[in-house]
Amino acid sequence: MFSCENHRRELDARIESITSLLDATHPIESKSRKESETCTTILVDASKEARGLAILLLYAAYESLIVTLCRTILVTATRLRVGNRRLKPGLKLFAIHSYLQSLSDSNQGSIWNGNGLKLIKTIDNTKECTINTNTFPKDGSHMKKSQICTFCNLLDLGDPGPILREVWDKIDSVVIARNKIAHGELRADEVGREYTVREVRDLVKSWHLRWIDFLNWVEIAGSTRTFYRT
Numbered sequence: 116m117f118s119c120e121n122h123r124r125e126l127d128a129r130i131e132s133i134t135s136l137l138d139a140t141h142p143i144e145s146k147s148r149k150e151s152e153t154c155t156t157i158l159v160d161a162s163k164e165a166r167g168l169a170i171l172l173l174y175a176a177y178e179s180l181i182v183t184l185c186r187t188i189l190v191t192a193t194r195l196r197v198g199n200r201r202l203k204p205g206l207k208l209f210a211i212h213s214y215l216q217s218l219s220d221s222n223q224g225s226i227w228n229g230n231g232l233k234l235i236k237t238i239d240n241t242k243e244c245t246i247n248t249n250t251f252p253k254d255g256s257h258m259k260k261s262q263i264c265t266f267c268n269l270l271d272l273g274d275p276g277p278i279l280r281e282v283w284d285k286i287d288s289v290v291i292a293r294n295k296i297a298h299g300e301l302r303a304d305e306v307g308r309e310y311t312v313r314e315v316r317d318l319v320k321s322w323h324l325r326w327i328d329f330l331n332w333v334e335i336a337g338s339t340r341t342f343y344r345t
Contacts, residue, residue: 117191117337119330122184126330129176130323133169137319140165141312166307166315167296173322174293177286178258180326181266182251184333188270189248192343198241201344205269209246211237257294259287270342278332282325285318 140162192206199210208215214234221230237245254265260283267275276283292309295301310318336342 116340117187117334119184119187119334119337122180122187122330123327125183126176126180126323126326129172129179130319133172133176133319134316136165136172137169137312137316162312163304163307164302166310166312167292167301167303167305168307169315169319170289170292170306170310171296171303173319174258174289176322177289177326180330181258181263184330185251185266186248188333188337189246189250191337193244193246193248195340195343196244197344198243199237199245200239200241202244202246203271203343203345205271206246206343207238208252208269209250210244212247212250257290259290270336272333272336275329278329279325280328282321285321289318 189206189209192202192209199207202210211234214230214237217230218226218234225231252265252269254262256262263275263279263286267273279286292301292306296303296306307315
């Protein structure tokens with residue numbers, strides 16, 4: 116009923132891309148000395164930039180995973196042919212999201228005469244599921260740890276910390292570094308200077324393993340109908 120296989124493949128591909136970038140800019144010991152010296156001469160000036168870009172790409176892999184995983188869950192919920200009234204509370208929020216947005220932008224009269232009543236009727240709908248599968252529950256943190264908590268709380272998944280283990284406390288630092296590069300506060304080489312290649316490679320490995328663990332965890336939960344409905 117619910118599979119994370121496509122998400123695992125996408126994560127694998129993104130991690131492989133990051134690893135290839137690091138390999139190309141940081142000649143590894145297995146290469147011949149002559150080849151290594153040649154690569155070093157040509158690419159040594161890009162090594163710090165590559166480490167900074169690797170951090171940015173880790174963020175991209177994580178953001179893509181969470182957003183697309185949310186969409187997969189919502190699509191699965193709509194395919195159950197369950198009306199809004201029988202959805203779990205968190206999923207009901209997705210079902211009435213458009214009305215909530217309308218109410219936040221409307222006047223007091225609209226609450227009583229228009230969208231407020233429509234919202235209540237939508238929640239009580241026993242036949243139709245009105246989930247917009249393109250909705251993502253942004254919490255305003257720009258993908259810091261609290262965003263994962265929001266995602267997991269809405270779907271009643273539990274605490275993500277024990278699943279992500281050593282990566283859990285590194286999410287915010289990756290987000291901050293990414294934002295500094297993306298918004299022009301720091302250059303990629305300035306971020307890369309803060310990491311040794313060993314530290315980046317270890318982070319890439321952990322990032323891959325723990326987000327795979329996260330996908331496996333969600334896949335188990337999402338494979339039962341009780342995950343979606345009451």
